[in-house]
Amino acid sequence: MKKNRVGKLILVSILLFFSCKTDKDIFIVNNADWLDIDGKLISAHDGGISQFDNTFYWYGSDYRNTIKGEYGKPAAKLNPGINVYTSKDLVNWKYKGIALAYPDSGWGSNGTSHRAHVLYNKLTKKYVMWFFHYATRYPDRMASVAVSDSPVGPFKILGFRETGAPEAYEKRSEDDERFGSPGCAQDLNVFKDDDENAYLVYDDGSRNIRVDLLTDDYLFSTKKTVIALGKRHEAPAMIKFKGKYLVAGSGVEGWSATETDYAVSSFPLGPYSKQMCMSENKTWNSQITSFLLIKKSGILLGMFDQWWVPDSANLNRSHYLWLPVSFDPETEIAKISYLKEWNPFTK
Ligand code: DGJ
Secondary structure: OHHHHHHHHHHHHHHHHHHOOOHHHOOEEOOOOOEOOOOOEOOOEEEEEEEEOOEEEEEEEOOOOOOOOOOOHHHOOOOOEEEEEEEOOOOOOEEEEEEEEOOOOOOOOOOEEEEEEEEEEOOOOEEEEEEEEEOOOOOOOEEEEEEEOOOOOOOEEEEEEOOOOOOOOOOOOHHHOOOOOOOOOOOEEEEEOOOOOEEEEEEOOOOOEEEEEEOOOOOOEEEEEEEEEOOOEEEEEEEEEOOEEEEEEEEOOOOOOOOEEEEEEOOOOOOOOOOEEOOOHHHHHOEEEEEEEEOOOOEEEEEEEEOOOOOOOOHHHOEEEEEEEEEEOOOOEEEEOOOOEEOOOOO
16 A cells, blocks of 8 residues: 555656756747647737736737638638637647637728737726738728737727828729828737837838837827838837837738848837848748747747748648847847747746
8 A cells, every 4th residue: 555655656756857847948949830739730820929927928810711822802701810829938839719800890801800919008908909901992901909808809899090101102003092091001010118108010001111109098099100111111020129129020022031121229219220131041931020028038039920831832831930039239230040949938
């Protein structure tokens, strides 16, 4: 009997020893299919991560029904919505469902929605999601807002929002005839500063990356705006790192690989420095989507989408590429380092 108990104790100790993973054991492994903890492929493309308390929330687009890259009006209804996953360590992700369901009617029901990002507003105690909706005609390519009481949703769409963009000039087809109107936004992202002010960072339709100050409830643009990165950029990301504000964006290449350009300022609404480049090899065959400053390690994580890799016939299988970004606030030089495998919690 006694022998049995000792045996059990040893077994439990061995199991505990092997299950006690520490931060040192956490590795981001690039150039691989990423599965959630239930063994399913993670579908959270062109998105971003928010940290609320001690949990990371990864929001992103689901392309399971649009593997050939259908978007806009023809893909309406195929789009299931914006997915959300949670994790404590940035590596083991649990699928929490659709945070923003595709709407049956009203704003957002006639096209597809992309590039969702979420902030928590302390004043209203609401989670605020900004995303961009794409159909075919103006005002269809617009910034949109949804809110929820919970970070995993369900988010409720409030509607589209005008931005500080004075006008958009880019006309690509007859469909774009009425596109050149004020308040436009295409690819977008959000950024919350230490003083609780938040900003919308977006492609203004003329392919500039603009930064707008949001209202205190984060639900509207104040239309106080600045061009941070001039033409031609999309897929914007913004972060405060080592006391400076960095605004980055990709080239305008659709779902093809592009370098990552950036500009720096001491203030969120500028003035911004000249344009520089932080990547090599077309950002190792990817496009930027977001930044995350990992509080525990002080490491700046750059999130990128390796579109059509490894399967050129399946957009949804596209790999995620997460890499550390270094920055020298004196010289204002930022560099992304390519690492196949790395630990985001130790320097
Ligand atoms: C622009 C975005 O930046 C890309 O990621 C992709 O969504 C294309 N639009 C689709 O054409």
